[in-house]
Amino acid sequence: MSRRQYNILDKVIRLCESRGFSVESRIENSPTAYYRYQFGPLGTELRRNLRNAWWHDVVRSKGKVYGFESASELVTHVSEDKTLGTNKEESTAATEEETPRRDDFDPLSNIFLQYMTHLLGIFPGIEVPFGTAWSRKYFERPDNDHYIFRSHEREIMSLEFFCAENRVKDWTNHWKRQRLLWWRKFAKIRSNYSLFEEQTELETGPYSKTLVKFMFPWGQESVDSITVRSDLHKYIATDEFRGLPFDKKSIPHVIQVKTDLNRGFLAYLMDAYSEKERSDSSGKVSLCTVLHLHPQLAPVKVAVLSQYPQHNELCEIAHQLSSELREAGITTQCSLHASANECYAYQDEIGTPYCITILDTILTNGVVAFRSRNTTLQEYVHISEALHTVKSHLGFNE
Secondary structure, three states: OEEEEEEHHHHHHHHHHHOOEEEEEEEEEOOEEEEEEOOOHHHHHHHHHHHHHHHHHHHHOOOOOOOOOOOOOOOOOOOOOOOOEEEEEEEEHHHHHHOOOHHHHHHHHHHHHHOOOOHHHOOOOOOOOEEEEEEEEEEEOOOOOOOOHEOEEEEEEEEEEEHHHHHHHHHHHHHHHHHHHHHHHOOOOOEEEEEEOOOOOOOOOOOOEEEEEEEEEOOOEEEEEEEOOOOHHHOHHHHHHOOOOOOHHHHEEEEEEEEEEHHHHHHHHHHEEEEEEOOOOOOOEEEEEOOOOOOOOOOEEEEEEEEEOOHHHHHHHHHHHHHHHHOOOOEEEEOOOHHHHHHHHHHHHHHEEEEEOOOOHHHHEEEEEEEEEEOOOEEEEEEEHHHHHHHHHHHOOO
């Protein structure tokens, strides 16, 4: 990795920590250090938006994909004596015993039989193709030392899609295409995301596993995987076929889609990060950060600010407009304690796509300035049209 690439990674990390996207804490416990990450308001919103976008596109917009929730017992204090031993061997054994592993969360047999039982009760007569989806956290020993990759806690959003054997190739190609398009849809540089075929030990042919990888500064890393399995028959006993919508001769294949939320979080921050020169009122040029997050993922959709923060009437109008936007489901910040240029710089830095400035002339003509982060251009609209303008730019349905 070049020095410039290291600099970009360092800058993204500093941005995350200074603006409350994420903060890393290192727990020293010889012989192993553990890393944990806390997410502030901006990081929490970004992760929630990413999770919601996945849920909408994988579950809600599909006809026969059903969402489930189930509790998982997690180790929450990795530094407790019962988890960490006094030497390397004891520490490893204790951690492996106490910490749920990724494979323990979703063995194919448990998932299939548990969720199929629920589906048969809710939708009698259900037939393939169909899918089940859920999101879970788990702990795992990291295999990468780059920032959030070294976290022991990960959240995976999962889809198990069941289809007939004679349609598995078509459905596999469908999900590979859908997952790549999904990642590219929110990206500033779409070519940063690519598909990679990978053979596994499942012996399900050349399309057994496909990875969606993002080009991080240190190299390509997977953020999504699409795995085809044809071994469901190994997990279902003969007496368990009673009530299932197929027999032992027509057991469906399973396409597993797994999306790593932590990696997606960092990937989109890396993809969105940029710097540009900006001149102040005196003509002095400085380098400013701009986070080109997709509006659907941006933690804050619009910021409302006043040209004259000391003007009580203008501030009251700003608060009223902010409330109207929030009631419409639009995440909004109201900033009244800095100049417009300072507010623009801050909102650009945290990825806010749009700003509305309450002008000093609003009391006479009702006009506000609507600014775009990507173009820095302003258009002037009547305050009564502000909500409609924001919705239109965000792509909200009226």
